[in-house]
Each structure stands twice: as C-alpha cells, then as structure tokens.
Amino acid sequence: MAELTKVFLDEDEIPTHWYNIAADFPNPAPPHLHPGTQQPLQPDDLAPLFPAGLIEQELSTQRWIEIPDEVRDIYRLWRPSPLHRARRLERALGTTARIYYKYEGESPVGSHKTNSAVPQAYYNREAGRMRLTTETGAGQWGSALAFATQIFGQSCEVWQVRNTYESKPYRRMLMETYGATVTPSPSELTAAGRALRERFPDTPGSLGMAISEAVEVAAGDPDASYALGSVLNHVALHQSVIGQEAIKQLAKFGEQAPDFLFACAGGGSNLAGISFPFLRENIEGRMNVDVVACEPAAAPSLTEGEYRYDFGDSSQMTPLLKMYTLGADFVPDPVHAGGLRYHGMAPLVSHAYHEGLLRAIAIKQREAFAAGVEFARAEGIVPASESNHAIAGALRQAKQAAQDGTSPVILIGVSGSGQLDLPAYSEFLAGNMLDA
C-alpha cells in the first residue's frame, strides 16, 4: 500500500468560525485612521463603502467570528481544499525535507479569492446592497467576486489593470461568463481614471489605480458597495479557513507542525489566511513555525518599504492604513504576477512582520517561474504566477535542507491555479521573461 499523497476533510470539517488574529497579538495592531481627522476610523466612516457586517469585522478584536450558514454552504462547493504531500517534488529535488502544499486552485475560479468574495457578497446582500464594484489585477479577485455576486443576484463591475486586461483576456471572459462587466483601468468612466490617464498617458495601470476607480463609483451610489480582494482586516479574516484546515490535515499526515511555512504576499490575504492560525499556535507556545512571506522583487513592500500610514489607493481616497508601503503612487513593473503588484501590505501582516512574528523575502519572477515549472513537472498542477513565489521560497529551503542533511517539514500555500497564466509560462520557457 502506497503512502498517503493528499488529505481531504469531510464537509462538516469546514471551519465553523473565522479566526481573527487581532485578538491574539501580544501588542495591538495600530488602528486605521480617517485621512481628514487623523483619528481612529469609526464604523460610520466606512459606511459609504461597506455594509455593516463587514465594517464590524474590519474593526473587531473578537477571536472567533461565526461563519454564516449560507456562506458555509457555498464554501462546500470547493472546501475543504486538499492538502498534498509533494512526494514527487521531493524526489525530483533530492531533498530530505517533507514538503506539503495546501492547494486553493480547485475553487471554481482557481484561487483562494472566493473565500472572501462569498462572505463579502453575502454581507452586502444582507444590507440590501445589490451593486458591487471592485478592482482586479490578473483577474483572480475579479472573477471570484463575479462568481459570488452572481450567486446572490447582485451586479458586479470590475476595473481590471490595463496591462493584464489586454494581454490576458481569459479571466475577463471568465468574469463575463459569470455576468460581470469589466473595464480596463485607468478608464474614462471615472474622474480618478481620467486624471490618472492625463498624468500617466502610457501607464500599464496598477491595483492602486483600479481601486481608486472602483471606490469612486461605489462612493457615489448609496446602494453600491466597494469590495476589496485583499489588504483589509476582514479579508484576512475570511481567508483564515485555509490555515485552520491545514492544521487539521497536517495532523492526519501525522505531522505535529511545519518547521517552515511559505506563502506569497501581494496585499497579504492568502499569507494571512494560511499563516495566522499557525501564528496563534506560535504565540501560545504550541508550535514554532518559521513563517516566510514571499513577495515579488517588483513590489517589495515588506523587505524595502517603510512602515507608516499610507493610502490604499493611488488617488488617496481610502482611509489611512498603517502598513509597509512603497508609496501609494508606486507603479510596479508589469510583472506577470498581477495579483502581487501592490504598493502596500495588509495592516495585520505588516504588524505581525513589525513585531517579528514572521519574516519576508523578495523573489524575482524568473526564479519564481523556474520553481513553478519544476513544480508542474513533478506534481502536475500548474501554479498561479503569484503562488510561484511561495514555491520558489520553499525550494530554496528544501535545497538547503538537502545540503545540510536536515529533514524539515515545509508547508507551501499554493494560492491558485496557473491555467490562465500560461502565456507567462510560455514567455519564461522561451527565455523572454524580464527578470524583474
């Protein structure tokens, strides 16, 4: 009988609560500020953009927040997600490490983003908000929200960063298949977009710009909400289902704890989602996991940014967030990992980093794609461009282990599928990829 390769859980093992790390930080995370008053943000300040249920979560320090039945019921379409032991990859690397990966690419749209899109659409529907606007980079978040709003009968308008809108049309088609409308950003439809186009006529766009446009539209319509796919506390909260499941699944493999956990970090939501339940174990002394944020060298907010209050968007329309940032007007090189092209890092992740609860490394895209190809050829799955950064970090560690003769347990967060990122793989294989 061969050894176990992957562990699913039963549907009734989908977590019943989201885990909120704000309850467990040794020192509290700095609050978001109102840009006008510079005072801690009040629920009312967020009301034009978000429904009450999400505002409450954004400001909450309660440890466990119950997942509504209706949301959990939709999670069942793809959760629990599988935890794989990467036996073939281990063999290909000749490593003595035991490598596991938690794979979020089997969600309907191919990434972890649905974990937050569904509750965001739900709380908006609860508040009677039937029109949602959002930004998207490579399109993973936009398609997740398009899927979720379709389920709740809402309309969905997506501003997609122009360079991916043009170069990678498949995710736009996916959003449209779910019934959303998609506009390349910066666009002529908003004041923010027009101003950005005037200032940067040839811009490839950025997440920061697309956020400005989506926020402007939502703020101008009391029945509309804006939905953000990362960065904010409530998004990190929703993603905590990933880490909670991974802890149970590792136990089924007979592992007490990973020694290392690698996850890619754009806005920080999948990193938060997989790592915060492990950080809680660390904080309470039950585990000692070395959590490593893998960011793109093209947008190295943790490793090269400043820790200060900054805006979440290019046009300075959002609240002020205390975060590691490259500056709200930073426009990263148009690397393929569109979902990582963000100037800042989630306040909760930034705080954890500042407190020394996790560390960070920056990875260039050629190393990331080399790791992705190695992974695909061993495990079959072609990972998302973003996820390749986590895999690259893990491969460094696994190769180190082979040299040192140690046998660490390495957990990788593989946040999505790369089937719609294939043009990037093609460019890499042809040797034409910019090494940014």
Place this chain on the structure above:
Amino acid sequence: MAELTKVFLDEDEIPTHWYNIAADFPNPAPPHLHPGTQQPLQPDDLAPLFPAGLIEQELSTQRWIEIPDEVRDIYRLWRPSPLHRARRLERALGTTARIYYKYEGESPVGSHKTNSAVPQAYYNREAGRMRLTTETGAGQWGSALAFATQIFGQSCEVWQVRNTYESKPYRRMLMETYGATVTPSPSELTAAGRALRERFPDTPGSLGMAISEAVEVAAGDPDASYALGSVLNHVALHQSVIGQEAIKQLAKFGEQAPDFLFACAGGGSNLAGISFPFLRENIEGRMNVDVVACEPAAAPSLTEGEYRYDFGDSSQMTPLLKMYTLGADFVPDPVHAGGLRYHGMAPLVSHAYHEGLLRAIAIKQREAFAAGVEFARAEGIVPASESNHAIAGALRQAKQAAQDGTSPVILIGVSGSGQLDLPAYSEFLAGNMLDA
C-alpha cells in the same frame, strides 16, 4: 447542519482494477480487423504502434484488470475525483430531479484524459519505448499525455488540429510547460500531412488527420509508440475508474442508482468510463440506468452514422474498427468542442449502442453552451466545451421532470474544466456562435 454537497473518497478507495465490459456483453463485440487480410487483428499486428501491455488490454475479455501500483500512485495526485450534488443548479432550474455530477476537471490538466495517459505512458516505459506521438483536438488529450510522459521521462510529440492550435493557444502552452513539442496538423513533417494539405489546402484539420500524422511517425521508429486518447478498447478500460468511483459515491449520498446518466461522446472514452460500470449493473439486473450518449450535432456518429468497419484515421493507416462512423474522411465543422470532432465512435460504445444497452442524442453547440453558462452560474465550475453537451442533455431531462412532476436521479459526467475554453464562452455570450 446543511445537506451534503459533495463526496470525496479516501485514496485507498481509488479502484484497484479497471473494469472491462467486453467480459459482460451478452453478445461479444466484433473484433478489430487487419485492413490487408480482413482477418481479426493479432497482437503482432499492433506491435509497431503499441507496447505489449496495452495490446493485451486491447484484445482482452478479462473482466477485471489490475491497475499497476505505480499508476495508482500517480492517480493519487487527483483521484478519487469528487461527486457533487448540484443543489444550486436544481434550484435554478426549479426541477424536482436530484442532479449529481462526477467532475474530472480537477486532474492536473483539467480533464479525464489523464486517467488513460498515465497507464499508456507507463506500459510504454515498461516496454522501453521512450518516444510517444499523438494527436489532439482542443488539447486536453495532448496535455494529458505531455504530463504523463514527463512523469516517466519520455519525450512527447503532439499533432494538434490546426484550427485549435491557432485559435486556442493556451493548451499548446500547457503541453510545452510539461516539455512536449506541438505541431499544427496537417503539417509538412509527414507524408500524410503533406498529402492532406495538397488535397485540402484550407482545411481546419481534424482528429482523423492528426492521427494519421502521429501514427506515421511512430510506425517509422521502432523505439516510438503512438498513443490514442480515445476510441480504442484499452482507453475505455482505463476510464472505468470514473464509473466505479461514482457508484460508491452515489451510495454515500444514499442513492441506490441513477435513473439517467448523461455523458458527452467524441471518441467515446469518458462515456465508456463513467457508464460501463453502470451498464454492468444493468446487465446483471441490479440497476436500470438509462445511459444517454450526448454527441455534437456537427459529428453525429451514433445518431446519423453507419455501423460498419472503418478506419480510425483519415489516411487509412489504422486497423479496421467496427463502429458507427461518418466515414474516415469526414471533416466536422470547426465547432468549439474540439475533442468531439471525430468521425467514429469507440467500438465498445458502438457495440453497446447497437445492442440497445445505451441511447444517443445529438446537440448543437449553442444549446450546449447555454447549458454550460447556466451550470457555471449555479455551480461555479465552468465546464469544458465537450462536457457542455452532457449538461445540455441532462437539462432537457431535468426540465422534463419539472413538467411531469417526477423526481428522477440524474447523473452527469462532467469530463473536464472549461477554463481554457473561455474564448468559446465569450463568443457564445456575444451571440456570435455558429449554431452547428
């Protein structure tokens, strides 16, 4: 507690044997013939193209054939595949039917084709054949073989039907990511290709043409094998894991048997794979499942073809197969379901149809895509173009049930993911799809 939405099985519930329906047919299926002698094919006749392990399976009438450990071990990367109850779709349709779908789209390449690609690569490796050639339509089979050969260290050359090679480059990129080489067919690289290009200068290509090219190359090199992604008995055999799992999973949902089973049929392998284990139950009197092959109106071999001996390829290089056929030189309209554009139907499926063990319907592609969009908006998953034909058949039945007030159990074989078929969805949504 919400109701069960999907059932996985544990890895040790992956079938240990393939099921061979040839053992259970009330009347035996007609043998393949040697085109020169018109006599039943002997193992030696197949030796230039296939390794001994596959030839034995092709001609076998043994009921259960053990799955080698090494193959089963690779199946673990994605098997058992999930069986879902389509609760949201049922609600959207307002049907009283209980609808289930067995989803093969979570294999690394996104379809059932890996179920046969892996054993085919394996038996070739056992025979020391390290160079494989094949054809592919939309690219699902080619990418499955590219993945499988990569695992066994073999080289892989794929002839891809020209119209999809050009219009849908993503699967070519996927094959290349696994290390395969891909050539549009008909090509200048083979005598068959050159002859076809001269006869049909503007041809969009067809599976029959691509098969001729791949066969020619393999036949010319004693160390090479040809691998076929459908039609032949050993391919149907390998796919039997699907139906075996589905029977166990339906039982976990508390269902005794489906009343209807819908699967799309191109060459017939996924239809065979999901339905033959149920046909065995029918033959032995334990179930009474109405098995419905859903073929494309553009290549209606069962519903409009003749049941006679014909070649498997355009250039008449293969053995003669007794099958429902539109003629080996039939070139179907370039519909999007590239994997269904085949002139014939698997001999085992053809025999089952001729004996009245299953029935068939033909579906035009607009109805198929309308069903696919309805499915995606309810269940999240975007099905493969091919699979949409099965869904369309099931929706007809479910709507009928709503009218009749009956509550049948409907099982759909969703053979693959449509993430790489999105341009077809886009064309459908824009109203530009040819209704062929």
